[in-house]
Amino acid sequence: MPEALKMGKEEELLKTAPFDPRFPNQNQTKHCYTSFLDYKRCVKARGEKYAPCDYFKKVYTSLCPFAWVEKWEEQISEGKFAGNI
Structure with a gap:
């Protein structure tokens, strides 16, 4: 499977x-941020x-740059x- 990534024994x-449809444009920044917020609210x-x-975590990890998520997590922990x- 070319789209599968081997990680240890699991794929x-x-x-x-x-x-x-709420985010129809190519720029997915708002979709990234909204999915991050939706995940945090859900949890x-x-x-x-x-x-x-x-579901929300998979979406934001797919769309958001890692540096943004890392910064947001740091800001959350600092209040x-x-x-x-």
Whole structure:
């Protein structure tokens, strides 16, 4: 499978985020940020083990540059994040 990535004994199928009609343009920055917020809100409301939250995580990890996510996580831990979670 060319689209599969071998990780140890498991294979993980890599996919990009599906089309979302709320974000029809090529610039996906807003989609990235919204998915990050949706994931954090979902985890806050339902907990880490609630499987449907993983959808938002897959979307933001597919769309967002790692440096942005790292910065947002740092801001959250410092209490300086501007988003409403």
